[in-house]
Amino acid sequence: MKKLIFASAMLMAAFTATASVTVYYNIPAIYQEQEEIYKEIKLSEIPKKVMDNIHKDYGDYKVIKAKKSDKGNYLLEMKTQDGIELTASFTGEGKLIKIYS
DSSP: OHHHHHHHHHHHHHHHOOOOOOOOOOOOOOOOOOOOOEEEEOGGGSOHHHHHHHHHHOTTOEEEEEEEETTSOEEEEEEOTTOOEEEEEEOTTSOEEEEEO
């Protein structure tokens, strides 16, 4: 009888023992970039280095309005002699970020 009780206890232990399974969830991270806040500045406040880089690539355009963000980027409204207007954002070094037509 002892063997029967021992065998049934071992059988129950075998069925209740489970392997440990680690589950990893691939949860994508959501990055929300805050919108830059631009403040209007005078054209004379734009650094010469920035203006030189802009005129090198966009020589036909004349800057008519300038804004600077808290991150140091510039939003410039430009116009050609033909009246074609363009708004573009540039880094503090004068590299193009985005063109808003």
